[in-house]
Amino acid sequence: MTAWDCDVLVIGGGIVGLSTAYAITRAAPGTRVIVLEKEAGPARHQTGRNSGVIHSGIYYPPGSLKARFAVEGAAELVKFCAEYDIPHETTGKLIVATDRAELPRLHALVQRGRENGIPVRELGPAQIMEYEPHVRGLAAIHVGTTGTCDYGAVANRLAGLATDAGTSVRYGEEVRAIGRRASAVAVRTASGSVVRAGALVNCAGLHCDRIAQLAGDDPGMRIVPFRGEYYELVPSRAPLVRGLVYPVPDPAFPFLGVHLTRGIDGRVHIGPNAVPALAREGYTWHTVRPDEFAATLAYPGAWRIARRHWRYGAGELRRSASKRAFTDAVRRLLPVVRTDDLVRAPAGVRAQAVLPDGTLVDDFLFAESARAVHVLNAPSPAATASLPIGREVARRALAALDG
Structure with a gap:
């Protein structure tokens, strides 16, 4: 009998970490798993x-992890939600x-969608109005496999299923130190608890690079946080949008631009507008953590992003500062919208992995070392693809445990 407290220790109680724990219990019943999450x-x-979008996978290069995981994940997620009565x-x-x-980029998306096995339909201006009477455009494509769900409810269900299978999910346990030996990994939390495990899985999202460093590994990248700012339509104007409406994405930047999303609650979210966050959990301009912001400024990759994408960034900052400018961006798709139709909605922060040369990592990024697996970039569509991603990370974690 080992002196470990568990076989696999997962850091991070977001959807990827919980899906990983769930996948381990299914792939190797009896494996002892603990999940540490710093929040309550x-x-x-x-x-x-x-x-809350269930992404189809149409944007992603054929053969990429994003494409494979999104196409598999979307179908699995819909079945999962139906099985467990999760709103979707x-x-x-x-x-x-x-x-x-x-138009050329739109036609390229049609081809990409077909290569990824996604059903798409090309539309002219009149056909656009059949789907969305208030949306205007020169041409469009309709992607039938896209939808919405409650990802918080999905994560809660995954936590419950993992717990039912014997996983211990511990909240309020922020990791402060990690020690590694040939035979085990030991983690100390802010509460003073020490957990010893045969293998460590880092699913810490916004803090994944820091956790990798605590474990003694060089992640080869840094998280540069970008805040996604949203508005929503006032209830009386929500009927202007029936489903989901997106612009044609800019191929030079991995954000999808301001889009319209009718959620499962009937509210229409508009965004995100992507701006630098002044803290890893900087959900407003007023949230500043000087040490985190200074670390971002000191990272060469962050400066190289700024030089490479300053025009794009200037537009995002302008829309952040001006509701009218944000409304103008929305009006490209939805001309009838007015400034008074929009109200602020809660923001999110994207954990964007950036290489030292300023490259924005656009696919899933994993790193492995002795007894450790690090998930260093889990961009959209990570939530959509959480079930296949969980299986992939679980496979690597069990291999690290055996090794």
Whole structure:
């Protein structure tokens, strides 16, 4: 009998960490798993602060982890939600070109969608109005497999299923130190608790690079936090949008631009507008952590992003400062909207992995070392793809345990 408190220790109680714990219990019943989450409950950050979209996988290069995980994950997630009575809806979405310069990129998305096995339908202006009477564009594509769900409820269900299978999910346990030996990993939390495990899984999201460093590993990247700012339509104007409406994305930047999302609660979220966050959990401009902000400023990759994308960033900052400018961006898709139709909604923060040369990591990024697996980039569509991602991380974690 080992002296470990558990076989696998998962740091992070977001949807990826909980899906990993759940997948381990299914792949290797009897494996002792502990999940440490610093907040008082699950899914308090990226998982619980997004627009709730079930992504189809149409944007992602064929053969990429994003494409594979999104296509598999969307279908599995819908079945999971149906099985456990979690609110969800398959609404479909429109990707709309509003400028002639966007038409080649729109046609390229059609081809990409078909290569990824996603059903798409090309639409002209009149057909756009059949789906969304108030949306205007030169052309669009309809993606039928896109929808929405309550990701907080999904995370809660995953936590419950993992717990039922013997996992211990411990909230309010922030990791402060990690020690590693050939035979075990030991983690000390802010409460003074020490947990010894055969293998460590880092699913810490906004803090994943810091956790990797605590474990003695060089992640080769840093998290640069970007705040996604949202508005929503006032209730009387929510009927202007039936489902999901997206612009044609900018291929040079991994954010999808300001889009319209009717959630499962009937509210229409609009956004996100992506701006630098002044803290890893900086959900407003007033939330500043000087040590975290200074670390971002000191990172060469952050400066290289600024030089490379300053024009894009200037537009995002302008929309952050001016509700009228934000409304103008929305009006490209929804011309009837007025400034008074929009009210502020809660923001989210994206844990964007950035390489030292300023490259924004655009796919899932994993790193492994002795007795440790690090999830260093889990961008959208991580929530959609949480079930296959959990299986992939679980596979790696069990291999680290055996090794």
